[in-house]
Amino acid sequence: KAGVTQTPRYLIKTRGQQVTLSCSPISGHRSVSWYQQTPGQGLQFLFEYFSETQRNKGNFPGRFSGRQFSNSRSEMNVSTLELGDSALYLCASNLAGGYTGELFFGEGSRLTVL
Amino acid sequence: GENVEQHPSTLSVQEGDSAVIKCTYSDSASNYFPWYKQELGKRPQLIIDIRSNVGEKKDQRIAVTLNKTAKHFSLHITETQPEDSAVYFCAASSPSGSARQLTFGSGTQLTVLP
Numbered sequence: 001k002a003g004v005t006q007t008p009r010y011l012i013k014t015r016g017q018q019v020t021l022s023c024s025p026i027s028g029h030r031s032v033s034w035y036q037q038t039p040g041q042g043l044q045f046l047f048e049y050f051s052e053t054q055r056n057k058g059n060f061p062g063r064f065s066g067r068q069f070s071n072s073r074s075e076m077n078v079s080t081l082e083l084g085d086s087a088l089y090l091c092a093s094n095l096a097g098g099y100t101g102e103l104f105f106g107e108g109s110r111l112t113v114l
Numbered sequence: 115g116e117n118v119e120q121h122p123s124t125l126s127v128q129e130g131d132s133a134v135i136k137c138t139y140s141d142s143a144s145n146y147f148p149w150y151k152q153e154l155g156k157r158p159q160l161i162i163d164i165r166s167n168v169g170e171k172k173d174q175r176i177a178v179t180l181n182k183t184a185k186h187f188s189l190h191i192t193e194t195q196p197e198d199s200a201v202y203f204c205a206a207s208s209p210s211g212s213a214r215q216l217t218f219g220s221g222t223q224l225t226v227l228p
Contacts (some may be wrong), residue, residue: 008166033216040123042203042220045159048213055213059115090157102148103216105157 002027004093006106014114018079021109025072025093030056032074033103034066037088046089049074050096078111086113115148116141116208120219127194128227135222137204138186146207147180147187148216151198163203192203 005024013019015101027033034046045058049068072093078085090109092103117140127133139147148163157196164171164178164187171178175194180187204219 035218040220042120043205043218045215045217048215050213058208058215070187102157102160102163103150105159114162 004091004104004106006089006091006109008109009107010110010112012112012114013081014038014079015083016067016078017081017109019081020077021091021111023074023076023091023093023106024102025074025091029093029095029104031094032068032072033094034074034076034084035090035092036060037090037108038086043090046058046076081113083113086111088098115210116144116206116215116217117200118204118206118217118219120222122205122221122222124223124225126227129194129196130196131213133191133198133224135184135189135202135204135224137188137206138184139206139208139217140185141206141208142182142185144208146204147178148205148207149178149189150203150205150218151200152203152221158203165166191224194224196221196226196228199224199226 007022029052033048035043048056052068063079068074088108090108092105120137132193150158151161152158175192177190198209201221203221205216207216
């Protein structure tokens with residue numbers, strides 16, 4: 001079966017702009033989580049969506065938001081971009097959430113903010 | 115919330131030697147502890163996990179041990195090979211409101227020298 005697909009893979013934005021990233025989970029998976037990965041900081045949890053509802057949110061400012069559609073596809077949006085938002089954004093899907101099973105990660109969207 | 119600390123941040127071993135990566139967690143309610151491997155430029159992938167009702171789990175050359183009393187768990191890789199070179203992340207699943215959240219450590223860059 002197809003894996004987790006993220007688009008776009010690479011993008012460059014300037015400070016103050018906004019960006020929308022997309023994630024298509026594995027078919028049948030209802031949970032989608034988003035993580036920010038920066039060198040030395042590991043994987044920082046952004047939020048988790050399950051059946052179109054945000055179930056959990058990490059410690060990120062309100063400029064970071066997301067949503068999930070009825071087909072489980074998810075988008076995350078970052079408004080008013082700052083230089084520090086440059087990172088690899090990974091999404092991961094999971095059959096039912098709850099974080100007691102394997103997360104399947106996408107290849108990520110690498111965002112560069114100039 | 116949960117806090118996961120991972121050590122060391124970098125580790126170099128000779129091919130054939132063993133490697134040990136250690137993690138500590140803060141929330142005694144955490145009950146699931148996965149380890150992910152991320153090769154350069156690739157997505158993180160689950161390599162082994164352990165639940166809180168088990169003290170040790172082994173899969174070929176890799177093993178994970180859990181000490182609930184001390185709140186720490188470790189990854190052991192024996193007979194290391196060059197293809198083991200990667201960044202390894204530990205994680206802990208803890209309660210967060212009505213759901214659970216997976217908190218990752220900051221990662222260990224393992225280099226296996228030929």
